[in-house]
Amino acid sequence: DIVMTQSPDSLAVSLGERATINCKSSQSVLYSSNNKNYLAWYQQKPGQPPKLLIYWASTRESGVPDRFSGSGSGTDFTLTISSLQAEDVAVYYCQQYYTTAYTFGQGTKLEIK
Amino acid sequence: QVQLQESGPGLVKPSETLSLTCTVSGGSISSYYWSWIRQPPGKGLEWIGYIYHSGSTNYNPSLKSRVTILVDTSKNQFSLKLSSVTVADTAVYYCARSGYSGSPLSWIDPWGQGTLVTVSS
Numbered sequence: 001d002i003v004m005t006q007s008p009d010s011l012a013v014s015l016g017e018r019a020t021i022n023c024k025s026s027q028s029v030l031y032s033s034n035n036k037n038y039l040a041w042y043q044q045k046p047g048q049p050p051k052l053l054i055y056w057a058s059t060r061e062s063g064v065p066d067r068f069s070g071s072g073s074g075t076d077f078t079l080t081i082s083s084l085q086a087e088d089v090a091v092y093y094c095q096q097y098y099t100t101a102y103t104f105g106q107g108t109k110l111e112i113k
Numbered sequence: 114q115v116q117l118q119e120s121g122p123g124l125v126k127p128s129e130t131l132s133l134t135c136t137v138s139g140g141s142i143s144s145y146y147w148s149w150i151r152q153p154p155g156k157g158l159e160w161i162g163y164i165y166h167s168g169s170t171n172y173n174p175s176l177k178s179r180v181t182i183l184v185d186t187s188k189n190q191f192s193l194k195l196s197s198v199t200v201a202d203t204a205v206y207y208c209a210r211s212g213y214s215g216s217p218l219s220w221i222d223p224w225g226q227g228t229l230v231t232v233s234s
Contacts, residue, residue, distance in 0.1 A: 001174070049227050055220040097217075097220060099218075100171050102148075106157045
């Protein structure tokens with residue numbers, strides 16, 4: 001299985017400031033045949049299911065605010081929230097779909113400082 | 114848009130079989146891949162397995178010996194059976210869709226609201 005490791009486990013950021021969450025895979029999730037990274041990011045608020053934010057590592061899902069962006073390639077990825085809003089308090093997960101045995105990172109809890 | 118709803122018992126005894134059903138509305142189950150994912154209280158997400166509308170399946174190797182996922186296209190439903198449960202199987206169980214562009218190598222969206230299953234005597 002591909003192991004996904006996120007850092008940090010928790011993060012406190014001031015409103016309006018930038019938040020950065022990292023995700024590292026134990027092997028590359030980049031398919032050379034199409035040059036796509038098979039990685040997604042999700043946001044989960046308390047009592048709710050995860051919500052898709054980004055797929056193909058950097059493609060924002062329809063309706064997701066443009067303050068959310070994804071970057072990276074191969075084994076190292078980043079989710080950035082450019083200007084933190086109160087409603088962004090949540091746990092964020094990365095997921096690889098490079099193999100059919102999907103695996104998730106352990107989650108990063110984002111709070112307001 | 115497509116919506117998913119989990120249903121089933123909220124309490125299961127140790128050593129028994131957990132059974133859940135996911136009903137898909139707003140779209141046909143006869144395409145895409147349909148997954149079960151679980152989340153123990155206060156912990157992270159674990160993919161359990163998926164089924165294609167044809168009935169082909171793929172399971173998490175760590176759970177494979179205990180998991181069965183079936184599809185009923187006539188009812189637009191798919192189901193999960195997890196046998197020989199222990200307290201470690203206590204979790205919120207989500208059903209969800211993947212398989213964009215006709216491939217199982219896909220992100221997961223949308224998700225059902227989830228249902229808490231507690232394993233306890």
